[in-house]
Amino acid sequence: xxxxxxxxxxxxxxxxxxxxxxxxxxxxxxxxxxxxxxxxxxxxxxxxxxxxxxxxxxxxxxxxxxxxxxxxxxxxxxxxxxxxxxxxxxxxxxxxxxxxxxxxxxxxxxxxxxxxxxxxxxxxxxxxxxxxxxxxxxxxxxxxxxxxxxxxxxxxxxxxxxxxxxxxxxxxxxxxxxxxxxxxxxxxxxxxxxxxxxxxxxxxxxxxxxxxxxxxxxxxxxxxxxxxxxxxxxxxxxxxxxxxxxxxxxxxxxxxxxxxxxxxxxxxxxxxxxxxxxxxxxxxxxx
Amino acid sequence: xxxxxxxxxxxxxxxxxxxxxxxxxxxxxxxxxxxxxxxxxxxxxxxxxxxxxxxxxxxxxxxxxxxxxxxxxxxxxxxxxxxxxxxxxxxxxxxxxxxxxxxxxxxxxxxxxxxxxxxxxxxxxxxxxxxxxxxxxxxxxxxxxxxxxxxxxxxxxx
Ligand SMILES: Cc1cc2nc3c(=O)[nH]c(=O)nc-3n(C[C@H](O)[C@H](O)[C@H](O)COP(=O)(O)OP(=O)(O)OC[C@H]3O[C@@H](n4cnc5c(N)ncnc54)[C@H](O)[C@@H]3O)c2cc1C
Ligand code: FES
Ligand code: FES
Numbered sequence: 033x034x035x036x037x038x039x040x041x042x043x044x045x046x047x048x049x050x051x052x053x054x055x056x057x058x059x060x061x062x063x064x065x066x067x068x069x070x071x072x073x074x075x076x077x078x079x080x081x082x083x084x085x086x087x088x089x090x091x092x093x094x095x096x097x098x099x100x101x102x103x104x105x106x107x108x109x110x111x112x113x114x115x116x117x118x119x120x121x122x123x124x125x126x127x128x129x130x131x132x133x134x135x136x137x138x139x140x141x142x143x144x145x146x147x148x149x150x151x152x153x154x155x156x157x158x159x160x161x162x163x164x165x166x167x168x169x170x171x172x173x174x175x176x177x178x179x180x181x182x183x184x185x186x187x188x189x190x191x192x193x194x195x196x197x198x199x200x201x202x203x204x205x206x207x208x209x210x211x212x213x214x215x216x217x218x219x220x221x222x223x224x225x226x227x228x229x230x231x232x233x234x235x236x237x238x239x240x241x242x243x244x245x246x247x248x249x250x251x252x253x254x255x256x257x258x259x260x261x262x263x264x265x266x267x268x269x270x271x272x273x274x275x276x277x278x279x280x281x282x283x284x285x286x287x288x289x290x291x292x293x294x295x296x297x298x299x300x301x302x303x304x305x306x307x308x309x310x311x312x313x314x315x316x317x318x319x
Numbered sequence: 320x321x322x323x324x325x326x327x328x329x330x331x332x333x334x335x336x337x338x339x340x341x342x343x344x345x346x347x348x349x350x351x352x353x354x355x356x357x358x359x360x361x362x363x364x365x366x367x368x369x370x371x372x373x374x375x376x377x378x379x380x381x382x383x384x385x386x387x388x389x390x391x392x393x394x395x396x397x398x399x400x401x402x403x404x405x406x407x408x409x410x411x412x413x414x415x416x417x418x419x420x421x422x423x424x425x426x427x428x429x430x431x432x433x434x435x436x437x438x439x440x441x442x443x444x445x446x447x448x449x450x451x452x453x454x455x456x457x458x459x460x461x462x463x464x465x466x467x468x469x470x471x472x473x474x475x476x477x
Contacts, residue, residue: 034340136378219365
């Protein structure tokens with residue numbers, strides 16, 4: 033196994049394209065190293081993207097943010113300007129393992145690893161984030177909810193990699209939040225995760241909303257029916273009930289040692305509802 | 320397997336070593352540099368026994384490749400005391416009996432040091448959350464948390 037740390041995106045793409053599918057991108061390595069150790073991954077080439085300057089930066093861009101694919105979770109958490117605009121995205125990032133893990137792990141890696149339970153992903157879906165992809169044929173963008181195809185599978189083609197994640201401009205009077213259910217408060221894998229992003233008008237009526245769910249299907253889901261339950265309401269008790277019901281109805285979970293199907297379906301509604309309550313609180317506070 | 324040449328600093332000293340691409344920083348520290356203070360508990364990022372500081376960041380040495388250490392400044396437990404003088408955290412761990420078998424201790428000391436460098440006056444909750452990635456199978460954590468809070472107090476000059 034060879035290791036390369038190219039200094040430009042072009043070099044990284046050339047290395048990946050030239051390796052006939054035998055290469056792995058290395059970001060923080062917190063998933064890759066575990067896979068190497070267990071033998072689940074056996075690449076001939078590791079392409080470390082941390083020496084590429086544009087991958088290391090969080091850039092304010094058209095009112096939103098471009099998070100380079102090699103920005104670590106700790107760097108993102110410590111970025112106060114970003115955390116003020118997208119507290120729900122940061123809720124998710126904060127849950128990715130210990131301080132030690134977050135010191136290496138990236139949001140890009142969390143997305144590309146394509147675990148249905150990835151904590152960073154539902155809030156990106158709710159926020160309407162785009163994945164900025166670069167490859168031998170140039171650059172393209174994809175909505176986060178379309179990028180992951182199933183466990184461990186993404187829409188990346190040969191030689192392609194994620195350069196950045198693009199967050200849109202946060203709307204006025206809006207807020208986002210992510211919550212997960214786990215038996216332990218720290219260092220655990222989500223049984224269910226729910227994210228809500230909503231925007232209010234001057235009268236406190238919800239004008240737009242997006243709801244993302246994690247760990248309840250083969251990939252994180254965008255749930256338009258759950259969002260529709262909020263739009264046009266003041267996010268009162270009845271609207272929250274309908275949100276919870278729609279979130280539960282969208283689940284296609286598995287039974288495993290972390291939770292049964294029935295439990296996941298129920299808890300998805302509860303988490304969505306609680307996340308909406310935090311999001312609306314933030315929307316009112318942020319003005 | 321190709322051998323890689325790595326130069327870095329460890330506890331302020333320039334070091335050079337050769338490593339396989341698949342070798343972790345933890346293996347390089349212990350097997351190539353013979354710095355065995357950093358422990359392996361799990362090898363999968365779960366226990367924190369291998370905690371070291373790399374360019375100011377607390378990380379698990381088992382989750383980083385040795386080749387990724389090129390040009391980096393690494394701090395390990397071996398650099399914590401100054402000659403014969405223990406770091407206040409080390410002293411307080413002894414005073415509070417915050418260790419039994421000691422396997423988790425180097426990692427916890429490094430993690431606590433990195434917390435106090437950022438936040439000299441943490442609450443008990445902040446200490447517990449910061450150390451959530453460091454497992455101890457012996458002490459039950461209370462004494463560890465007490466020792467960290469007491470060291471913080473002393474280091475603030477109170
Ligand atoms: C102890 C421990 C606890 C954890 N706890 C959690 C948790 O609570 N919640 C959670 O969601 N995750 C958790 N994880 C999983 C992991 O830390 C996250 O998924 C992390 O965000 C992965 O990021 P990384 O930069 O380390 O990815 P890497 O390991 O570098 O990469 C992950 C995968 O994505 C690919 N990849 C990475 N970047 C790119 C890119 N830019 N373009 C194309 N492909 C790319 C890699 O080739 C690899 O297949 C935990 C891991 C450990 C070891
Ligand atoms: S040995 Fe690295 S975390 Fe356990
Ligand atoms: S003292 Fe034995 S594991 Fe902590």
